[in-house]
Amino acid sequence: MKDRSGLSLVSLQTKTPFSGSSWERYLNGKVLPPETAVEAIARIAGEDAAPLLELRDAAERTWNTASDACSTAGGDTAHDTPEAEAPRIRVVALAVAAGGLLLSAVVSVLLVMDAQHPKAGGGQGAAAKVGKYTCAYTRRADLLFAGNSAAMSHRVMLNSTGPEVAEVQCLLLRHKLSPGDIDGYFGPRTETQVKRLQRQDHVPTDGVVGEQTWALLRHVE
Template sequence: MSRWKGLPEELDPRVRQLVVRLRRAKDYSGLSLRRLAAKTGYSASSWERYLAGRSLPPREAVEAMARLGGDDPTRLLALHEVAAEAWGSGAEHRRPPAGPGTGTPRPHGRALRITLIAGSVALVLAVAATVLLAVRLTDGEGKAAATPLTASTATRAPGSPKQPERERPTYTCRAERIDGRWYAGNSRTQKAILAKGHAGPEVAEAQCLLRDAGLSPGAVDGIFGPHTQRAVKDLQKRSGLVVDGIIGPHTWKALRE
């Protein structure tokens, strides 16, 4: 059996354990450093550094030594993974410069996975932040369903051809109580988010219900203007809700009761 020199005292115990197992496997194989180099593809000088604890062998070298030395490759590779973590955290100064035949360890797989996971988390957080900024804080849950007024209502540029005016829809209020809730015949929504600037049948429905509640939303024209907003705030104040002038699920509930 070979007489091995002592390992450096400052060598991390996790690296020391790997080197000791590699030395045992080398003794078991009975191969010289030159023959070991010929069978593994790593130079004799590289193996000399590996077995002296001066350089960390790559995974392929460890696996090759396990096959030649009759050791368990899985166990030896597990020791290499632990040793690589210890080597990377406190032994950067012991790594030789990269180059052909030096056996410099390749980037560790776990470090690469951590980098990819960190990048994915950063991307998810960025997307979530964008979505949160786009969501309006309302008095409960629900999704926006009303359509804001579009640019079609903007003043046309001087000299441009006159565009035919679109006829605005007319809305009527036909109050009807169904399953304990009031409906005005324009929309049956209970979760649409409505705010100043929105327009459509949902707004007309709210205007009808506000008017039936004794409030003054202005004309029932399906346009969420300042009069409608003021009437919504009056209803919210009367019902003990958050007074923000935005119609959400809780305000719809108060309107339909």
């Protein structure tokens, strides 16, 4: 997905909360990536994260089983001989094989997705994003909530991700401002609309949603 989307480690670091070195470990199978990393790369590539999360869950079960087996095999230091190392070597080989199967499965899923959703312009354009968040507006104590987060002071800004960002995007819509897809990614378009709201209400125009801007977002006539 990374290579097909033309993403570099630098671009992944810029667009997600994870460092380039973390992505290098995730992409090369050195460390099991967290769910948020899987969701982040799927979002940036414009793909559905659900199939990849299912594969990650399967990998995690294998990963944990291999780790437990390694701990058990290495527990008896009194018999730390080449013969005793054999079970651990087999466990590591099993983990590597499972990782290879996972990679093959991911590639298969992506090929099917490409076949079903071909990209315009020879595969260089990003597919249309499908937001996983919804806007369910309610009022509590004269404040407006959109059902994704009850945050009132949590700072969100460019390249932030998660339900707080989706809440900001929903509330911008109620202010008749268009942040783009309700996808939980604080991109340049969302930042532009936050700045527009800040200018309208004469507060510092920094594009960062802090306590003051949250108050503006939650107050809708």
